[in-house]
Amino acid sequence: MDDKLSIRINIGDKYYPLRIERNEEEIIRKAAKTINDKLTQYRGKYSERDMVDLLAMTALQYTKKYIENEFNNDLAVFNEELKQINTELEEYINQNK
Numbered sequence: 001m002d003d004k005l006s007i008r009i010n011i012g013d014k015y016y017p018l019r020i021e022r023n024e025e026e027i028i029r030k031a032a033k034t035i036n037d038k039l040t041q042y043r044g045k046y047s048e049r050d051m052v053d054l055l056a057m058t059a060l061q062y063t064k065k066y067i068e069n070e071f072n073n074d075l076a077v078f079n080e081e082l083k084q085i086n087t088e089l090e091e092y093i094n095q096n097k
Helices: 022-045 051-095
Strands: 004-011 014-021
Touching: 004 022, 014 022, 022 051
Parallel strands: none
Antiparallel strands: 004 014
16 A cells, blocks of 8 residues: 655745655644744845745755754764763773772
């Protein structure tokens, strides 16, 4: 059985047909809402800008956050490795006093 779902998503007052996995629907709809909320915010601040400019600003902001999260996740793995090394060093020092 095909577990795909056809939906229409509104982003910036334009509808886009999508064919997605059923289990992705909630995330896709939430993502579209998040984008539209940010567009509304930018429209209030920059009413003289056209939709392409507002979409570009929105894309830039969310891409920046995505890259920051990737960087922070990379650091989290590094920090865990450092904690493990620190624990091993402390154990070694305590055993060899």
